[in-house]
Structures are given as C-alpha cells and as structure tokens.
Amino acid sequence: MELSFSEEQEIKYRVSLVTDVPPLPLALQRLADLLQNDITSLGELERLIRYDQGLTARILRVANSSFYGCRGQTSSLSxxxxxxxxxxxxxLCLCALLLxxxxxxxxxxxxxxxxLWKHAFATGRIxxxxxxxxxWTTVDEAYLLGLLHDIGHLVMAVYFPKHYKVIHDLAAHRGVYIWYVESEYGIGHNMIGKWIAVKWNLPEVFQRVMEYHHHPDRSPSYRSEVKIIHLANALVLSREHPALLTDMETQNCCRDLFITEEEWGSYQVCMDAIWPEVDQFWNLLK
Incomplete structure (x- = not known):
C-alpha cells in the first residue's frame, strides 16, 4: 500500500491547518516545572493537585489500589x-494530565x-x-523529554487517523521502522512534535528533542540531551527492531556520551525490568 501524491499533499495541508490541538493547561505547565525542580516538596505537589478534582480522585484511586496495599483505607490526599x-x-500526575x-x-x-503511551513511559524511564x-541533564528532565519526544505520533494518530494507519501499515508491510516511511513522504512526527512544543511554549530543549531525536547530530543545540533520548528510543524499540541497538547512529551517540559497551549492555538488561513496571504504570493510569 502506497500513499498517493494527493494523500501526501492532503496530510501536509491539514497539518498546517490544525488549530484545535489543546493548549497546555496551567496545571500541566506548573507540574512540568515542578518535575524539573529538584527542591520542590510534597506540600507543593499537594497544593497543585487540590486545584484539580479529577486529578485528586485519580491519586486517591491509585493509592487505594492493591498495588499499594491500601485497599480503600485512605481518603486523605496527603x-x-x-x-x-x-x-x-x-x-503519575504528569502522565494523567497528558492522557x-x-x-x-x-x-x-x-x-x-x-x-503509544507505553512507549512514552518506557522511553522516559530508561x-x-x-x-x-x-x-548534562537531570533524571527528571530526561524522563520528561523521553515522555514527550514522540508527541507528534500521538497528534497524527488523533487528528489524522486514516493517514496514520496507512503509514503504519506500509511500515509493517515493508518490515521497517515507521520513521523511514515518514521520511519518504516528508510528514514526520518529529516536525509535528516540534510544532506542538512551540505551540505549548516549551523550552528549546524540548523542541530540539522532538525534531532531532532520530538524527541527533543535526540538532543545532542540546545535542547531549537529544542523544540521550535517541538512545532511550532505540532501547525501547529494540524489541521489534533489534538492529537499532547497533546501527551507526547508536554507536555515534554512545561514543559521544562516553557510554562503554558494558554500560550499553546494562541498559539492555535494564529494559527487561522496565517493561513490567511500565505495564503496572499503565494499569494504574488507564
């Protein structure tokens, strides 16, 4: 199945016209700020959550789940x-607000x-x-960058479901990663993601990561952060595309970030533990 020229042009045109992608809510922006601030307290987080009844209810539901062993015994947000x-x-709050x-x-x-969301959670985690x-960056910032790096995929899936499916089906038919199909037609999720980052007034590092996480050496700034996300993305995708673990782009990123073969191997082992954690996280949120 191939995209016709008219379909390709329609996607490009419709992307340029999308105006109803929701703005970043104040609570989500504030929470993103808190996530990057190492000195914030539980009290600050509680005050933020209390402004959102839905978020408060979700946190209470999670705390009262069997996962935390409380089983309905607490009604206190604190x-x-x-x-x-x-x-x-x-x-949990950040991901719930994004969902x-x-x-x-x-x-x-x-x-x-x-x-899509499990991929985002796993990328942020690794x-x-x-x-x-x-x-070069904090653990929390890297988590947030990983969580949001593929937001362009989500926008495509939500706003252009027909074309999103065509591209995915074509990638599956060829047995290649979706990025390669997108790049042929000039409708990559990376540029859509960058546009969302600009629309949301996210810091420049988010714009760079969203646009360049497949080609980190092309990024004009924040290359170290972009390379971390490139490697994290490769690790997450390696279950379906193992060649990503050893391709030239991955090797270059490991070299530039001073990651030895031993360290790189340890992350591959780490992924085995992260996937069950991601499944649990998703079950708590959905």
Missing part, C-alpha cells in the same frame, strides 16, 4: 501522596493508544537511567 511517594506521584489532554472529544483505537550517569 496520606495518598505519602503512600505513592513523591517521585512516583509527580510522574486527559488528548482523550476528550477524539477517538483513538484503544490498543494503539496503549502502545532516559532517566542514562541521564543518572551523565552531568
């Missing part, structure tokens, strides 16, 4: 946050929605592991 833990609570942002008024296949051994 207690719930203590049970969940500061770091996990921040990430809500792209859920209202749009239909997205449940299986594809789950796949990006944090890589960042923990590097001085």
């Amino acid at each position: 207690r719930a946050l203590v049970l969940i833990g500061f770091e996990q609570a921040r990430r 809500e942002l792209f859920s209202s008024g749009r239909s997205l296949d449940a299986q594809e929605r789950e796949r 990006a944090g592991e890589i960042a923990s051994r590097r001085p």
Whole structure:
C-alpha cells in the first residue's frame, strides 16, 4: 500500500491547518516545572493537585489500589501522596494530565493508544537511567523529554487517523521502522512534535528533542540531551527492531556520551525490568 501524491499533499495541508490541538493547561505547565525542580516538596505537589478534582480522585484511586496495599483505607490526599511517594506521584500526575489532554472529544483505537503511551513511559524511564550517569541533564528532565519526544505520533494518530494507519501499515508491510516511511513522504512526527512544543511554549530543549531525536547530530543545540533520548528510543524499540541497538547512529551517540559497551549492555538488561513496571504504570493510569 502506497500513499498517493494527493494523500501526501492532503496530510501536509491539514497539518498546517490544525488549530484545535489543546493548549497546555496551567496545571500541566506548573507540574512540568515542578518535575524539573529538584527542591520542590510534597506540600507543593499537594497544593497543585487540590486545584484539580479529577486529578485528586485519580491519586486517591491509585493509592487505594492493591498495588499499594491500601485497599480503600485512605481518603486523605496527603496520606495518598505519602503512600505513592513523591517521585512516583509527580510522574503519575504528569502522565494523567497528558492522557486527559488528548482523550476528550477524539477517538483513538484503544490498543494503539496503549502502545503509544507505553512507549512514552518506557522511553522516559530508561532516559532517566542514562541521564543518572551523565552531568548534562537531570533524571527528571530526561524522563520528561523521553515522555514527550514522540508527541507528534500521538497528534497524527488523533487528528489524522486514516493517514496514520496507512503509514503504519506500509511500515509493517515493508518490515521497517515507521520513521523511514515518514521520511519518504516528508510528514514526520518529529516536525509535528516540534510544532506542538512551540505551540505549548516549551523550552528549546524540548523542541530540539522532538525534531532531532532520530538524527541527533543535526540538532543545532542540546545535542547531549537529544542523544540521550535517541538512545532511550532505540532501547525501547529494540524489541521489534533489534538492529537499532547497533546501527551507526547508536554507536555515534554512545561514543559521544562516553557510554562503554558494558554500560550499553546494562541498559539492555535494564529494559527487561522496565517493561513490567511500565505495564503496572499503565494499569494504574488507564
């Protein structure tokens, strides 16, 4: 199945006309700021959550789940946050707000929605592991960059479902990664993601990561951060595309970030533990 010239032009035209991608809510912007601030407290997070009844209810539901062993015994937000833990609570809130942002008024296949978000969660998680051994960015910033790096895919899936499916089916038919098909037609999720980052007034590092995470050496700035996300993305995708673990782009990124073969191998082992964690995280949020 091939995209016709008219279909390709239609996608480009419609992308240029999209105006109803929701703005970044104040609560989500504030939470993103908190996630990057190492000195924030549980009290600050609680005050932010209390402004959102839906978010408060979700945190209480998570805290009362069997996962945390409470089983409906707490109705206190303060207690719930203590049970969940500061770091996990921040990430749960951020992901919950993002899920809500792209859920209202749009239909997205449940299986594809789950796949996209699990990829985002896993990329953020392993990006944090890589960042923990590097001085250029914090673990939390790397997590946030990894979480948002493929937001362009989500926008395509939500706003252009027909064309998104055509591109994915074509990639599956050829047995190649979707990025290669996108690049043929000039409708990459990377540019859509960059546009979203600009629309949301996200810092420049997010714009660079979204646009260049497949070709980090082309980024005019923040190359170290972009390379961390490139490697994290490769690790997550390696279950379906193992060649990404050893391709030239990956080797160059490992060299530039001073990642030895031993360290790179440790991240591959780490992914085996991250996937069950991601499944649990998704089940808590959905």
